[in-house]
Amino acid sequence: MSSYHLLQGKQIMHHLWLIMLICFGMACSTNHVVVKPAALALSNPGGAAFYRQAAAMGWQSRDSLVLDWFGKGFVPEWLTHFVPVKFSAVDSVKEVPVEVTVFVSPDYLSVGTDNDWARVCITPMAAQSIATTWDCSLPTTKIVDAVYHAAALRLDPVPLFAFRDSTPTMWHHHLIIEGQRQLRKGLIAGIKKDVVQTPVLLLPGKQNKVAIYGWHKPDGNPIQPLYTGHVNWYVDYSHGIRLVYNKVLVNKKEMQLAEVL
Numbered sequence: 062m063s064s065y066h067l068l069q070g071k072q073i074m075h076h077l078w079l080i081m082l083i084c085f086g087m088a089c090s091t092n093h094v095v096v097k098p099a100a101l102a103l104s105n106p107g108g109a110a111f112y113r114q115a116a117a118m119g120w121q122s123r124d125s126l127v128l129d130w131f132g133k134g135f136v137p138e139w140l141t142h143f144v145p146v147k148f149s150a151v152d153s154v155k156e157v158p159v160e161v162t163v164f165v166s167p168d169y170l171s172v173g174t175d176n177d178w179a180r181v182c183i184t185p186m187a188a189q190s191i192a193t194t195w196d197c198s199l200p201t202t203k204i205v206d207a208v209y210h211a212a213a214l215r216l217d218p219v220p221l222f223a224f225r226d227s228t229p230t231m232w233h234h235h236l237i238i239e240g241q242r243q244l245r246k247g248l249i250a251g252i253k254k255d256v257v258q259t260p261v262l263l264l265p266g267k268q269n270k271v272a273i274y275g276w277h278k279p280d281g282n283p284i285q286p287l288y289t290g291h292v293n294w295y296v297d298y299s300h301g302i303r304l305v306y307n308k309v310l311v312n313k314k315e316m317q318l319a320e321v322l
Contacts, residue, residue: 093142105173108173124186140166140178146162146207148160148204161310163309164309166303182231184294196307212249214247219237230298270290272287
């Protein structure tokens with residue numbers, strides 16, 4: 062091949078690469094943010110396999126298994142496509158209204174493949190470990206409310222009462238939600254209580270607690286007001302982990318979530 066054809070080929074590849082970068086940037090800035098796509102594994106056992114393996118596990122072993130699966134990239138690809146949620150707030154310094162856009166996971170933390178996946182319930186310690194790896198944080202109560210109002214799928218809560226903290230109950234609850242969802246897609250809410258971050262956990266006697274909030278009913282009111290009564294290793298079927306990307310937009314200006322909070 063002549064040097065002319067080699068140069069021409071390189072120029073074409075360079076232009077294609079620029080087009081890909083532009084398209085990717087447009088997708089991130091207007092529609093969604095892709096978080097950790099390179100971490101996905103090709104050989105993924107699937108969500109049902111996770112629950113078969115975890116069936117007899119307590120919280121410590123279950124946390125370790127979830128962390129192991131996330132570390133190996135056994136995560137559905139769609140979970141990495143964070144969607145924008147907008148809400149109004151007040152700048153506490155300038156005392157003026159602002160529009161905030163956060164990017165949140167489309168569903169609660171899950172393992173498995175796009176076709177065989179399952180939601181998992183873990184402690185805030187394990188959740189924070191995954192969040193940090195993905196450059197994310199846990200939501201606040203305000204963000205949880207905003208997610209519910211922005212959700213394309215608002216499903217009725219389904220409380221369960223027996224063996225609430227057992228792994229099989231967590232799997233059973235996931236299957237119930239999937240029966241409600243009926244393969245419909247989009248940002249989903251109303252199916253779990255969110256594990257949240259709150260200044261209350263900084264108070265004396267609260268540092269070893271988990272904060273939960275939400276599980277909104279069809280009227281928009283949460284079943285669970287902000288509650289910090291459980292020890293932080295307590296997890297039951299109703300707890301869900303919604304991740305929030307650390308880069309947010311305030312009046313279309315990019316900022317860090319911690320700075321905004």
